Amino acid sequence: MQIGDLSIREFQSRLSTGMCLSFGPFCTRISSDLETFAETFHQCYAGLPVLCDDQIAHFSVSVRQRPGLRGHLRPQAEFLFEGLAPFDPYPRSHAFPMFEWGLNWCIANTAHHYLMLHAAVLEHHGRALILPAPPGSGKSTLCAALVGRGWRLFSDEFGMLRLADGRLHPLPRAAPLKNASIEVIREFAPTLTLGPRYERTRKGTVVHVFPPLASLARQTETCVANALVFPRYVADAPTRVASLSPVVGVTRVIKNSFNYLFTAEAGFDALCQLVRRADCYELTYSRLDEAVDRLDALLAASGGLAQAATGHAELA
16 A cells, blocks of 8 residues: 555544655654644655554654644644654744655664765666765756656665665655755756745755655665766856766765765775776766756766776776
């Protein structure tokens, strides 16, 4: 059964007492007493599998009205992980972005059997692309543009590289667009479903791109990476793609990893395997249509294993 098989009233009732849901490789037990949050969640994750209530969960979280007089005078919502609040409450109207950022926090702090990259991951015609980038690089905008052109969303935030075999595991979630990028994507990809507008969050104005049903339906299908592309938005710049050596690729991926230091030798070995298998590039862009076209062509032509052989000795 999927969330969308439940009416909104049924979903709110089950969510109030807690239910187990599958987010990629993670079972999450979630409860909430907030109707507005439940309505947005129901729309965003209609294709998400509902698990048995007795499932053992990786994370147990709650999004609830903050109790006490202060929570009623100035309505606030709090995020609880295993019954504890890891960060300050948000305005009650911001409960959905608080949940998204809260679940990110849970994953980033616990899932160290993966090498977690701060990267968007997408797949097109059976070939996968990793877009590692620091905040402000245009990663989420580019990711949304590719999804709007039919690419499968693995993740906007986490590149989940499995240490055991070097495969990427999908984690399709709501992708936050911030400030000016919101209207850019509305115009570029009108077929995408966008959620409510949240003003004056801690990251400015935020609107979420809801994950396509097709991406949620395939969230157990792993893959290997064919290309690593480090995007950088520069206003008015011409679109430019430059090839990078495997050594430079490893160095840049490390800088865009949440937990490389925790994974130690296993993380280094996984990164070496990654750049031997995938071609590495830097993309500078200002026009989304040109960037999407270049990535389409680049991924289709990406050689991966053959080209990476030249960097094998450097990474040994």
